[in-house]
Amino acid sequence: MVRISVDVMGGDVGPKVVIPGIAKALERHPDIRFCLFGIASQCLPLLDSYPKLKAASTFTDCEIAVGMDEKPSQALRRGRGKSSMWRALDAVAKGEADVAVSAGNTGALMAMAKFCLRMMADIERPAIAGIWPTLRGESIVLDVGATIGADANQLFDFALMGGAMARALFEIERPTLGLLNVGVEEIKGQEEVKAAGQLIREANFDKIDYYGFVEGDDIGRGTVDVVVTEGFAGNIALKTAEGTARQIAEYLRAAMSRTLMAKLGYILAKGAFDRLREKMDPRKVNGGVFLGLNGIVIKSHGGTDAEGFAAAVDVGYDMARNGLKEKIENDLKRYHAGRSVAGAADSMSDGI
Missing domain, CATH: 3.40.718.10 (Isopropylmalate Dehydrogenase)
Structure with missing residues (x-):
């Protein structure tokens, strides 16, 4: 089972694209369980139209949806702890989900992800x-x-x-x-x-x-x-x-x-x-992966449709199922440790 948290309010259209999109993804991957975060009045009526998805999901009502035109600093101040974007990321930070997916504001998502999940050891900047x-x-x-x-x-x-x-x-x-x-x-x-x-x-x-x-x-x-x-x-x-x-x-x-x-x-x-x-x-390859964080975050294009959002969920599913975070951590430890040893050896030889 792969647990995916979703910012249902993200994107140019929000729930009207996100909910049909994750329903498509569930058809392809029946072992997904979704943690959905959004504004109940906008999301639940749509969710009722997809009984299989509703049965495979939990829904958390949120106070705020981050706007696509909000500055990252403003979104972080206003939405920390209360927005659907933050709550989706926080589910990964708490171990309640394996990956977070959002079609929301890229700058706000990156700022919140860095604040909520933190950077991996030895990584200075995300990609x-x-x-x-x-x-x-x-x-x-x-x-x-x-x-x-x-x-x-x-x-x-x-x-x-x-x-x-x-x-x-x-x-x-x-x-x-x-x-x-x-x-x-x-x-x-x-x-x-x-x-x-x-x-x-x-x-x-x-x-x-x-x-x-x-x-x-x-x-x-x-x-x-x-x-x-x-x-x-x-x-x-x-x-x-x-x-x-x-x-x-x-x-x-x-x-x-x-x-x-x-x-x-x-x-x-x-x-x-x-x-x-x-x-x-372009919908078939939708889904940018935020790398360097202590958790997997997938950014869907904000203007995509349901098929495109499903593709972004597919990417998150593959990343979680195949252990992306563990692979990165193991490689970073091995090669950074080797470079540290080589640097120490060079310093000693310079001293001699």
């Missing part, structure tokens, strides 16, 4: 990991917006966490990992990226195959299972990819309706177009 559709299947890209301007040590930690997530999500023993750079040559790029590459090579990971530097077009190709970057570049890459997918979809829609022959061609190739639409559907 948001996104699941990226590629020509080979799917890859993980982190950070896509949590930490702007990460240094070499933080990128090293992102590599550890991304590798652990790949093992939990894709269930592969040794995922491949690359550092996003402006070229594959070792002399290119920012000093922080080059230094991070050296740290990763010297660590000689036993559960990650370090590929080296990768470029922007390698993300879509699926050259590696995990792409590591800092949040500024990662967020721009994410938004560019989403915009390009919508642009291509509009081009195809316009082209297929322009002439009678084009419409006929679309009818004849409808199966292929349906597969393309499925592959490019």
Whole structure:
């Protein structure tokens, strides 16, 4: 049984999307038990329409819903202990749930998560990991917006966490990992990226195959299972990819309706177009994972629909079922301990 706490009020629409979404997720994963947090007058009438979901859930009435436009500091002051977002996170902190899912305000969710769950030992900054559709299947890209301007040590930690997530999500023993750079040559790029590459090579990971530097077009190709970057570049890459997918979809829609022959061609190739639409559907890869916290938190896109929210729940289910938190903790302990020993040895040799 996987216990998932849900901020039912989060997102652009709130319960009208969240409740049908978690009902879809329950159909796919009957072993989920939900801890639902929201405003009773808005949630319970909808929940009554899904008897199977209601039977598999507990519901807690909350006083406050965090607004999508609230500043993180304001949301933290106003919603601490009282909002559906806080209560969903607190359920994970108290061990009452294995993972929290919210489509709410990203900044507020990150601020509350850091305050409520705290950071893991040896982790300075959190990362948001996104699941990226590629020509080979799917890859993980982190950070896509949590930490702007990460240094070499933080990128090293992102590599550890991304590798652990790949093992939990894709269930592969040794995922491949690359550092996003402006070229594959070792002399290119920012000093922080080059230094991070050296740290990763010297660590000689036993559960990650370090590929080296990768470029922007390698993300879509699926050259590696995990792409590591800092949040500024990662967020721009994410938004560019989403915009390009919508642009291509509009081009195809316009082209297929322009002439009678084009419409006929679309009818004849409808199966292929349906597969393309499925592959490019951003709902299928919805769900960013907050990494570096003492608990698993999944951020759903605020504007998604029920199918998209169900996909975010699916990600949380896989992360909890495959022990993401334990994998990250074990890797951090092993490699940070090794680096500490190496640093102490270097200090002693310098003294001699």
